[in-house]
Amino acid sequence: MLFRGRSHRSLDPKGRLMLPPDFRDILMSRAEGGKLVLTSFDDCVMGYPLPDWEDFERKFSTLKNPSRKMRDFRRLVIGSAELMELDGQGRVRISRSHMDYAGITKDVVLLGQGSRFEIWDQGRFDGIVTQDFDDVAAELADSGIELSL
Structure with missing residues (x-):
């Protein structure tokens, strides 16, 4: 099961967010007790089921002699x-x-x-969807992905 779709929500006064039912179902099926990891990156908050996050951390720890920029990335994300x-x-x-x-x-x-x-502030997300994405089709094609709409 994969996280798909878009949902608009509001935080309650205590900063709690009600996840969509399908997101909750995925978390409960992939992580005991619905445990997840939230982290900051790319101007949003990203959520991972705990086992997926642990896999990411394991892979990240195998990097040999990471650059300063990579170490700074680790500082931010991990x-x-x-x-x-x-x-x-x-x-x-x-x-x-x-x-x-x-x-x-x-x-x-x-x-x-x-x-x-991903969890985005509504205003920041509105700025993303108004971008011109014409050049993305060429980048996808260069990667071997054909986008036919």
């Missing part, structure tokens, strides 16, 4: 990782540090991204 668990209502608390990094105040967009999901 250093901001927080182990979370869904509460009884299927909510997850977004920490103040994650909210500050992603510019999240109240209204958010959740985006399924396959093995993970």
Whole structure:
């Protein structure tokens, strides 16, 4: 099962986010107790089922002599990782540090991204979807992916 789709939500006054039912189902099926890791990257908060995150950390630890930039990336992504668990209502608390990094105040967009999901501030996400993506088709084609719409 993969995280797919888009959902618009609002944080409650305590910074808790009700995940969509299909996202909750995926987390419960892939991680005991719905445990997940939230981390900051790419101007949003990313969520991973705990086993997927642990796999990422294992792979990352195999890097030999990482560059300074890679070490800084690790500081951001792994250093901001927080182990979370869904509460009884299927909510997850977004920490103040994650909210500050992603510019999240109240209204958010959740985006399924396959093995993970992203939590975006509504305003930041609106800026993404208004971009011109004409050059993306060429980049995909260069990678061997044909986009036929």
